[in-house]
Amino acid sequence: MLAVGIDIGGTSMKIGFVNEKGEILHRFRLGVNHEDGQVKMVKELGELVNQEIEEQGYKASDFVGIGVGCPGCINSETGRCDFSGNLNWHDLDVVGLLNSITGLDTRIANDASAAMLGEAMFGAGKEYKNLVLLTLGTGVGGGVYINGRLYEGNEGKGGELGHMIIRMHGRQCTCGSHGCFEAYASASALIADTKKAMKKHRDSKLWDYVHGNIDDVNGATAFEVAKLGDPVAEEVVKNYSYYLSIGVLNYCNIFRPDAVILGGGISGQREYLTRPIEERLAARHYGFPMSPKVRVFVSELGNDAGILGAASLAFEKVKK
Ligand SMILES: [Zn+2]
Incomplete structure (x- = not known):
């Protein structure tokens, strides 16, 4: 199985298709255009993920889900970004939007928490x-x-x-x-x-x-x-x-x-x-x-810490 790892930064979003060994099989990025509204930014991201899945010859069923590492104040229970200064996002339903566009289970966390899980799953903390x-x-x-x-x-x-x-x-x-x-x-x-x-x-x-x-x-x-x-x-x-x-x-x-x-x-x-x-x-x-x-x-994990950390969120099942 694969996971989509999305590493959101202030200037670009880095995305990777990652397998369970922590190998990035395909990577792409989307520039952050601060002129766009916050909802439009996330919709474009979801549509790009769909497009890349199709173009690379995958099916949605090849993926366990999407993991998102995002800077700022993230409520991982509701899946919303409450506030992110770098992105100028306020009370944004990132998980709901990505889930409705891609049909994939989506989990979000603060970027440092995502990096933590990535190191534990694939890196120095294995x-x-x-x-x-x-x-x-x-x-x-x-x-x-x-x-x-x-x-x-x-x-x-x-x-x-x-x-x-x-x-x-x-x-x-x-x-x-x-x-x-x-x-x-x-x-x-x-x-x-x-x-x-x-x-x-x-x-x-x-x-x-x-x-x-x-x-x-x-x-x-x-x-x-x-x-x-x-x-x-x-x-x-x-x-x-x-x-x-x-x-x-x-x-x-x-x-x-x-x-x-x-x-x-x-x-x-x-x-x-x-x-x-x-x-x-x-x-x-x-x-x-x-x-x-x-x-x-x-x-x-170096430069890939963001993508791998985000993907690890999708691989780790959330305990309710
Ligand atoms: Zn302080």
């Missing part, structure tokens, strides 16, 4: 039953996998790990709160910290790395320049790793997962990202002595 996933991007997305199932919480809105407060009266967060993990551990936070350090230290190699253009700073800049031994970049990375590991330590104490998986662009730093976290976890005994070791991995 051998484990209890996992936590953090995607380090513009914000920090979170996913939780407990006893071999995706944990969704009330209305499917659980797993907002980015908004755990790790510093009282701390930095302003996009959610309106102060001191959230996301305000310290997202790629956006790292980029802001890197730029701040550059403005303070005009002699730092960080400036050479971006050829004097501070707008070229990205989530990799501080890591790459720290590898060259620049003390300013090293300090930025040390500070970032400190907050990231505080958050991970808290999740380990709450969930005691078998492993924590890190995704998003920064996860390309691999052991430079995971090693300081593992060292802090070990030094703190995960909060308690004699605790089991929690492994820290980076995502294995």
